[in-house]
Amino acid sequence: MNFIDYLFEHSKYSDNFLLLSRNVSLTYRDIYGDILRISSWIQNSIGTNSRIGILADNSPFFVQVYGGIIHSGNTAVIIDTKSSSKEIKNIISRCSIPIVFADQKYESLAAGVRVISCIPGDTSQSNLCLPSQIPKDTCAVIIFTSGSTGVKKGVMLTHNNLIANTNSILQYLNLSSDDRMMVVLPFFYCYGASLLHTHIRAGGSLVLDQSPFLGGALKGINEFQCTGFAGVPSTFLILVQKTPFLNLKFPSLRYFTQAGGHLSSSVIQKIGRTFPDKKFYVMYGATEATARLSYLPPDLLFDKPDSIGKGIPGVTLEVRNEEGNVVRPGEVGEIVAAGDNIMIGYLDEPDETARVIRDGWYYTGDLATVDDEGFIYIIGRKGxxxxxxxxxxxxxxxxxxxxxxxxxxxxxxxxxxxxxxxxxxxxxxxxxxxxxxxxxxxxxxxxxxxxxxxxxxxxxxxxxxxxxxxxxxxxxxxxxxxxxxxxxxx
CATH class of the missing domain: 3.30.300.30 (ANL, C-terminal domain)
Structure with missing residues (x-):
């Protein structure tokens, strides 16, 4: 199934809100109609099987274009808006991108190719239903890694990768159409993209925070009655240390999620004690795994401090020593993963792909140990x-x-x-x-x-x-x- 058809399978004509902000509110019907128009325009303009760039902040424009590119049978290349012009030029060249959809303020960064900063297509075609039979192993998205360990790599994710990981996350978070996420993470980051994917599939909604400071997002949680809040370690450190977060009440909020690196258990437990009625999910993942690999059930937050939990549904997670054997409790090894969410490889880097994907297993480069119950604890990264x-x-x-x-x-x-x-x-x-x-x-x-x-x-x-x-x-x-x-x- 085309990933976009999967996301909107139960909600494409719904009048429930999908995107909310202080400036705009758009329904599923609104967004899906624009996705189809963009998809049709792309197919008529350049066909299929091309790579098309997106250089945009979180906005309806990003969601509409992202959906339209993937639905059209092309690959969406998501470009970090904080990249330098040199990095963007390199990505455009490496991916042979003919068109970049970009916010107006970023147009000059995508010099040398056609740049589109508004939604193309016939606005009268609101009920287009284009054929979208695409092999599940077709690359739908390319996301470039943050480069924390060296040169940025283009992670190639298929329609099947995206569907599998979205299904898994929905299972353990128990998301429904009643859920509403306050979004402060960029959609060009796999964690941010996963918020978009899961909430569309569940029929929920996303509030796009427009404030440059996290204090604005805190106000928005109550203003829009959000049920979820997601952040990386720096997000929660700023909230705890620089805002009145711990002294506020959030009656609508059901849960927090944290991924994107190690957050000290002392900070996590401080949040857990302050908000005992909110679930706090500690999670672990990688762009190469679409987004998510493991989570720690919230009821174990105080019993298993510093643990990343176990593999999410549909993912097998092991810690192996240098001989390839699963470690015993207390021993150290590398985290390896298998599942339908694992990437097909790095763009034009077969040797690097073969280094991290062996016999169907993804070797994460993270070193860890396990306890007697099989819960995993990261102790560092190779190198x-x-x-x-x-x-x-x-x-x-x-x-x-x-x-x-x-x-x-x-x-x-x-x-x-x-x-x-x-x-x-x-x-x-x-x-x-x-x-x-x-x-x-x-x-x-x-x-x-x-x-x-x-x-x-x-x-x-x-x-x-x-x-x-x-x-x-x-x-x-x-x-x-x-x-x-x-x-x-x-």
């Missing part, structure tokens, strides 16, 4: 472990300890070359506090909880940690800032 004084040290373990200090808002730990230790452990802290007092407190706290070989050799403070477009700490940028800081202090 990020610090080799100091002969020990392999997990940055995440040190970050969790430092985050327990009240005046620390966020923390990133990494290693730098050292002539004696091999690598020295460096902690970058985000805090409004400055000076030796905070550094002394952090060092004292670390010395009380960590052995000497895991204690930071140096600590430096930033008012704000640089983030990438997915809202995750940009480790490369942080390392550059530290190097500049270190050079200046010499």
């Amino acid at each position: 990020t472990f610090i080799k100091s004084a002969g020990f392999r040290v997990s940055p995440q373990e040190i970050e969790d300890v430092i985050m327990q200090v009240d005046t620390v808002d966020a923390c990133v730990v990494f290693g730098i070359p050292h002539p004696i230790l091999g690598e020295a452990i460096i902690a970058c802290i985000q805090s409004e506090s400055d000076g030796e007092g905070l550094i002394s407190s952090v060092k004292k706290h670390c010395s009380s909880l960590l052995p000497s070989h895991k204690q930071p050799a140096d600590i430096f403070i930033l008012q704000y940690l640089p983030l990438n477009s997915s809202g995750k700490p940009d480790r490369d940028a942080i390392k550059r800032l530290y190097k500049l800081h270190d050079n200046q202090s010499e």
Whole structure:
């Protein structure tokens, strides 16, 4: 089934609201009609089996164009709006994109190809029903990874990948047409796209937050009576530390979801204690897995701190050692996954695809252990472990300890070359506090909880940690800032 036909299967002519904001409200019938018009225009203009770019913020325009491209039998190439003009030019070239649908403010970034900034098609054709029989293994979407581990890769996702992962997420979140999501995550990010997919399939609605600050989204939760709120670690850290979030009431809210990286269990449990009537889903995933791989049931939030849970419905998740055997409790191995949600590969990178997909299993690059009940705990990522004084040290373990200090808002730990230790452990802290007092407190706290070989050799403070477009700490940028800081202090 065409993924768009699947999403709108039960709601294409519904007069219930699909998209809401303070500026516009559009029904399923409105959106689906525009999707069909765009689909028809694309088929008549360039045919099928092409790659078509989208360079747009969260908006009805994004949803209409995204749906129209996929419905037409073409591949939607979702471009991060925070990309540089050089990166965008590279993506357009790599994907041989003939047309980019773009917000007007981004038109100049897509130079060299045809750019369309409004909905094309005959507005009288509101009941088009185009043939849409497309093989399920046809690539529907290409999403470029955030680049946190190197050069951005184009993840190719099929209609079947998208359908499978959407079905799985709907099962464990128990979404229905009564659900309404406050959206602060961009749709060009797989986590944000999954919110769009699941709520359309369920017949629910999405509130598009237009505010540049999260405080506006908090107001919108109550204003629009939202039932769900989703965020990455930085989202929840900002809410807890910079807004009145923990002192507010959200009577309509049913649940929170968190993915996109590790959020300290102390922060998660603070939210859980503050809102005992709201479910908090800790989740884990990857763009290569469409979006989601695991979740921790909310009723285990306090019993299994720091666990990412187990595989979601339809996904087999294992932790394997270097010999390929499933680890025993307490042992460390790599998380591997199998399921219909796993990508068909990276765009034009067969060697890299073969490296991460072997015998039908996706090798995530995340190292983890398991407990006696099979719940998974990530301890770090391959390549990020610090080799100091002969020990392999997990940055995440040190970050969790430092985050327990009240005046620390966020923390990133990494290693730098050292002539004696091999690598020295460096902690970058985000805090409004400055000076030796905070550094002394952090060092004292670390010395009380960590052995000497895991204690930071140096600590430096930033008012704000640089983030990438997915809202995750940009480790490369942080390392550059530290190097500049270190050079200046010499």
